[in-house]
Amino acid sequence: MIGKTAEENRSAETPICLQGGFRLLFTGAALWALVVVALWVGALDGAWSLPTAMEPLAWHQHEMLFGYLGAVIAGFLSAAIPNWTGRPVVTGWPVAAFVGLWVAARLAVLFSAYVPPLVGTVLDVGFLLALFGYAARQIFAARNRNKPILIVLLLFAAACGLDHAAAMGFTADPAIGMRAGFALILMLIAIIGGRIIPAFTRNWLVRRGQTDGLPIMANRFDHAVLAITAIALAGWTLAPAAHLVAWLLLGAGALHAARLTRWAGLRAVADPLVFVLHVAYAWLPLGLLLLGAATPWPIVPVSSAMHALGAGAMAAMTLAVMTRATRGHTSRPLEADGATVAVYMLVNLGALLRVAAPLLPFDYMLSIRLAGGLWGGAFLLFLFIYGRMAMERPVKS
Template identity: 65%
Template sequence: MGLPPLLRGGFRPFFLGGAVWALVVVALWVCALSGAVTLPTAFDPLAWHRHEMLFGYLGAVIAGFLLTAIPNWTGRPPLAGAPLAALAVLWLAARFAILFSATIGSSIALALDVGFLLVLAAVAGREIVAAKNRNVPIVIVILLFAAASALDHTETLGLASTTGAGWRAGFALVLMLIGLIGGRIIPAFTRNWLMKQGRKHGLPAQPSRFDIGSLALTALALGGWTFAPDARLVAILLLGAGLLQAVRLSRWSGLSAARDPLVLILHIAYAWLPIGLLLLGASILSPAVPATSALHALAAGAMASMTLAVMTRATRGHTGYPLTADRWTVLIYSLVTFGAAVRVGSPLIPFDYMRVIELAGTLWGGAFLVFVLAYGPKLIGPRRDGQP
C-alpha cells in the first residue's frame, strides 16, 4: 500500500498545518484582545500571538519549503512517510504545549518548540552534507532561529530579561531569508515569464555587487535593531537599508509582469520589506510613526504575503496543477494585501481601533481560510497528473 498523499512531501503537511494554525492564532488573538477569551498560556497574549506567528506559523512554512527544496538541491529522496509524520506531530505538539503552557509548564513547551527546529536542522544538515551541497548556511539559519525561539522562551520563564531580543532576532532572520531567497526567485520567475511573452529587453537586472551591498546593510541594520532597538544609528541604518531594498526591487521589472498574478504577488510581497524597514527606522526617530505599523508591514505584509505567494506557487507546481492563478488564488493575494494595509494603517485610521483591528484580522485571516479551502484538497489529495 502506498503512502497517503499528505505524507509524500514536506510541503503538504506543513503548508496546510501552518495555514490552519495561522487562522487559529489570529482568531484567538482578536478574541483575547477584545476580552472575549483568556488564553491558557504562560505567555502574555501579545507575546503568544507574536511567538506563534513567528516560530509557529513561519516555522512550519520554512520546514515545508526546506524539505521540498532539499531534494532538488541534493538529488536525494525527500523526507516522507513515518519520519515526515513524526516531524509534523512534533511541530503540532509544540503548538499545543505553548498554548496550554500555563497548565502543563513552560519548560515542556520550550523543549518541544526548540526541539522541532533542532530536529529540522539535523534532518536538513544530514541531507545537505551527504550530498556535499553548498546550502549549508541554511542549516545555520535554522539553528539561529531555534536559538531565537529559546531566547524568547527564557523571557517568558523569567530566566532572563532579554527585552524582546529573542523575537526581534527571529524577525531579523526571517526577513533576511526573504531578502536572500526573494532575490533569487523573484527576478528569475519574472525573467522567465517575460521571455515566454517574447520580451527580449527590459528584463530584470542580473545579481550584482549592489544586491550584496543591499543585503549586507539590511543584515547590519536588523542586527543592530535586534540588540539596540532604540538607537539613533540603528534608525539611520534601517532607513538606508529600506532605500536600497526599494531600489533593488525596482530593478526586477515587476510592472512588466503585472498581468501574471503569480509573479506580481512576489513583487508586492517584497515591497513590504523596504516599506517596513523605512517605517521601522522612522518610528525610532519620531513618535509620530507607530512602531506597530512598521512591525505589521514586515510581518502581516512581507512575511505573510511572501509565504502565501510561495505556498500557492509551490503547491500548484508540485501537485501537477498549471502555474496560473485561478480566482481563488487571486482572492488570497487580494485579502492578504488589503488585510496587511489595513493593519499597518490602523493606528492612523479615524475609526474605533478595535473595529479596525477586527476588519484587518478578518481580511488577513480570510486569505488563510481561502488557502485552506482552495489548496487543502490539493495538499491532501494525489497529484492531478497521476505521478507519485
C-alpha cells in the same frame, strides 16, 4: 504489463498526506495562523483569556514567528531540498512524527499555564533542531551549495529558545528573542527573494519573447544591500531604540526599494504568481522605513512597522511561495486562478488595514477586526483551495 518498482509501490501505499512534508506543514501552518489571529483578537477584545504562561502579545508574536513561519520553512525545505540535492523525498512515518512534534509544541506553548513551560520550550526548539538535522544530513550528503541555510536554521532555533527564556523571565530584555527571529526571517526574504523574484520574472518575460529591459540579476549592489540590512537588523535586535539603528533601518529600506525597481515587476502584472512576489517584497522596504522612522518621528507607531513586516512581507511572501510550491509539487499548472488571486488580494488588504489602523480616524478595534477578517480570509481560502489540493492525488494524463 511492466511491473512497478519498490519505490513506486511504497508511494502507492503511503497516504497522500504523508508523501512529502509540505502537504501537512503548509496546511497546518495556514490553519494555525487562523487560530492564532482569532485567539489574539478575542483576547485583545476582552472576550477571553489565553491559557498560556506567556503574555498574550508575546504568545501571539511567538506563534506567528516560530509556530507559523517555522512550519512554512519546514514545508518549503521538505519540497526544495530533494530538488537541490537529488535525494529522495522523505515520506511516511518520519513525516507524521515530524508534524506531530510541531503540533505538540504548539499545544504545549498554548497551554503553558497548565503544562510546565519547559516542556513547550523543549518541543518547540526540538522541532527546529530536527529540521536542522534533516537539512544538514541531506545537504552535506549531496555536497550541495545551500549550506548557509543551515546557519540560519540553527540561529532561528537559538532565537526560539531565547524567546522562551525571555518569557520565563531569564533575560533582561523580554523581546530580544522575538527580534532576533524576526530579523532572521527578514534576511531570508531579502536573500531568497533576491534570487527567485528576478529569476522567475526574467524567465516569464523571456518565454513571451520580451527580451528588452529584463530584471537585473544579483550583483555587487545587491550584496551591499544585504550587508547593510544585516547590520541594521543586528543593531535593531540588540538596541532597537538607538538613533543610529533608526538611520541604518531607513537606509536599508531605501536600498531595498531601489533594489525592487531593478526587477521589472510592473511588466509581470499579467502573471499573478510572479507579480505577487514583487508585491510581497515591497512590504520589506516599507516596513524597514516605518521601523526606522518610529524612533526619530514617534508619530509613526512601531506596531505599524512590525505589521508591515509581519502581516505584510512575511505573510504575503509565504502565501506566494506556498501556492506556487503546492502547484508545482502536485503536478498542477503554474497558473493563478481567481481564487488564488483572491488569496493574494485579501492578505495584502488585511495587512494594509492593520498597518494603517492606529492612524485611522475611526474605532481602533473595528479596524483590527476588519483587518483580521481580511487577513484571515486569505488563509481560510488558501486552506479551502490548496489544503484540498495538497491532500488529493493529481490525475495523471
